[in-house]
Amino acid sequence: MKSVCAVIPAFNEEKRIQATLRAVKSIALISNIIVVNDGSTDATSRLAEEMGVKVLDLPVNHGKGGAMNAVLPLVNDDIIVFLDADLGESAAEAGKIIEPVVMGKADLSIAAFPPAQRKGGFGLVKGTAVWMLRRAGNMEAIAPLSGQRAMTREVLDSVTPFYEAYGVELGMTLRALQKGFRVVEVPTCMTHSETGRDLQGFIHRGRQFIDVVRVMLREARRRDA
Template structure:
């Protein structure tokens, strides 16, 4: 579903590409990819990281060393003003409620986990609920979830119509995850 030539760039490097039609969104793409994962440790990384992707080792290390079951990259403060914190703070509240942990970057897409956790948190929620659903499921199932400080950056949305629409869709999906995970629907 990407329109930014990510697949073409990855293909040039020799990466195996999974092409889905129609566009299934991030969660749908991740769900489709799970059946192809053959490693004991997996990392999910957003395509917009650019050179910051070199820091993936920071989230892999706690998994390799068995210090955590799910490691999530936390980002430094945003460089440009985005929203008003409603989406992030709602996600933080849901995570705190699920597992008594505080998170800086609750919606970070940069995550590493062992195969056991991967199997426990799938299928993933669709759309913008992927990360929050993954974290809540892992915490509810007793897995150790940590945040790893990084200096990663990514494409930020601003305080314009496009940015507010993006955060509006995010907020709706975050609320859907909270409702599903608190209402006894643990899938």
């Protein structure tokens, strides 16, 4: 039986971390759970430890990609699953993305979310990422920026180190496609915190767009080198 490790980067998620962990622990396929406490200033670390999982405490905030890179030396499993800490009970849906990898039907499996419940941006960031994946690997992506991903050890070794910014997911998929791995998207009922059409939301998406463009340019140079 292949071992499956769930890695959950978390920054100030004290309100959701235990619900997320309860859901993840309910998935029989998962044999190991690591929470990367990314410099949280709230009780995220303590609450995760109370759930009986391994916690890697980072002294300062590294950002999602940085937290994912920091945990790599601790991961020795056959299949690795990255999940967001704010999924809550819907994290139980992660079994849907793990199964294709366990069954040998995919090398990298990505969770597609239902339509957003609130209006967000205007699709520029997502549309740009979709275009890049279509151009790079002829992939018609639905969820190019989804952070919920299951992958084989071979994929993990091939796509790391991760970009330490908002472009971490796009960079991961681009490298996997370029190396010929089988990438699939799986419909799920996952939900998490959504950004709206307010100032904070637009700032978030602006930074995300800049990072996505940076990843596109870096991967293009890397491919042509």
